[in-house]
Amino acid sequence: EAVQTLVSDRHPGDLVPAETTLARATADGYDAVLVPGGTLNADQLRTDTDARRLVSAFAAGGKPVAAICHGPWLLVDSGLATGRELTSYPSLRPDLENAGGTWRDREVVVDTSGDHPLITSRRPDDLDAFSSAIIRVLAGDD
Template identity: 55%
Template sequence: MSDALIISTSYGTETDEIRVPLEALQEAGVTTTVASVDGRRIQTLGADRTTGPLVDSDTTLGAVAARDHDIVIIPGGTLNADELRIDPDAQRIVRDAAADGIPIAAICHGPWLLVTADLVVGKTLTSYPTLAADITNAGGSWVDEEVCVDPTNGFVLITSRTPEDLPAFTGAVLDAVA
């Protein structure tokens, strides 16, 4: 059985970018762990403005290891991604996943963490369009596509732009854990 890890802060995660993959993974029978910075429930937001539902967190980022999972998923939300990218445990998780060849999936602003963790060099990926310069400046190649799957540099990276891309993103995530 596959095991997925979703990492987040406790505030500002884009509602659909955490809930849609989480529900799809659970429906597919994938054991899914949600880890937040402090282990508290996650207050989601729609478009960084509208309060969304809470999502339960199972544990803290500090208590999880990438090697115990088959994929690491980073949802977006500007506030979530801005805080997550500077969190040492979040950086450790994605660096360890990449080093161990574990797929990483990031949507919207989620790739900011990968930029900070120095994991986009030589990779082709997509994101929310405002991250294009950050990705390019960090040594990656940015493309405007609903989903981008890049297997280079020893790990598969799955990225998408916005909540509108969730069907393609979630499909690629499910393919990665199949």
């Protein structure tokens, strides 16, 4: 199987081979899950039963869940934003707050207050800070 990438959130890009599907993926054997951004992809992921099941399994296992840009929509629909401090693309602020989260306008927010680390970031310009935060959490430094 292959995944169709998008350029600028709407133009078809490269086809990338997939090692598994959301329906077959489990949290076993992985250290963390990263939810990508992009408006169209994130909108589709948030309504996907298997995507919600997968991020919930990582959270239930105490494993880090990371999401960037519009990716935190999946956290809303999975119930993982409730009671957590997080960030996102600014237009998601009302959705995250309505879901019981506390939204912050920061390049990256690492919330370790719950049963699993939650790492969120606003936009592609914040990728360096987002990646560094994920590495720190996986290394046990955060």
